[in-house]
Amino acid sequence: MKEEYRKLSKYTGGIYRCTQAYMSDILKPYGLSSASCPYLLALYHEDGVNQNQLSKELSVDKAMSARELKKLMDQGYVKKEVDKKDIRAYKLYLTEEGKSLVPDIRKEMINWNRTITRGLDEEEKDELMRMLDVVLIKAKQIRNLKKDEE
Amino acid sequence: MKEEYRKLSKYTGGIYRCTQAYMSDILKPYGLSSASCPYLLALYHEDGVNQNQLSKELSVDKAMSARELKKLMDQGYVKKEVDKKDIRAYKLYLTEEGKSLVPDIRKEMINWNRTITRGLDEEEKDELMRMLDVVLIKAKQIRNLKKDEE
DNA sequence: TAAATATAGTTGACTTATCAACCATATTGG
């Protein structure tokens, strides 16, 4: 990786921040923020998970999830159910209203991703995703390892 | 990109956040934050730039740069000089103290990047960086375009 | 050259995100 000592985080951070800025504009008319969007998209595909699982899936702190999910519940897009097998935990679901929002948001997200990856062919995009997946898994592993040391 | 509609920002965001968390621990003994680190590394390579140029290079808002650079100046790691050709602007430099910090930080950053990219061979890493570069350039373009519309 | 516009930097209000401490319940191992 030669001189690329700082670039990985420059790239990931930069792309992420541009994405947030863009989506934040797109989501404003829906009364949604760029931070709440990942929750809607994730719950659309995986019902009934709890906040910790969701936080890990999205690589964010569970405190963040607690607050964002509270907003989404207040807006009526997400509902919680106590998990009968573990009364500390909630099972999370989209409401009908929440579900109806997702297709549009998803389209916008696809559109943005397609736009910023013009310049790569389909095969390269697949490669990029595969490699980012490898890197993210590793990065999360180390982060969790560090937490266990404490 | 099939079903990958949300994943690019999941990956970039996730990798970025893990990196921040890791570097934040590493930098604590130096009295530095993960947010100030990019400035030290960037200035080590490119002296005499101004805050706007630096902000663009790092894909952050200039307000962020103003505040982080102020901290670094208070700590004695960065100094400003009024640009004689444009008295609105400052030219930014690392102090000797600032310069002496960089090699260690850089080593840590390289080490982290090497660790999270284990699983990719050298050729793949180069490919990854090249593709992320293409994507970031595009993402920044659109972001700037949007600003001009306003 | 004067007016219009653009650019550099700062600040206040706000969003996004983390960490640490905490409560309550679950799980594990003596």
Next chain:
DNA sequence: CCAATATGGTTGATAAGTCAACTATATTTA
């Protein structure tokens, strides 16, 4: 079984980052 430990969720404090409004100087153009 029960003590120790782990896990799910919440909250307060704080860091990271954006946006919009502003001041001051530069640049463009009519």
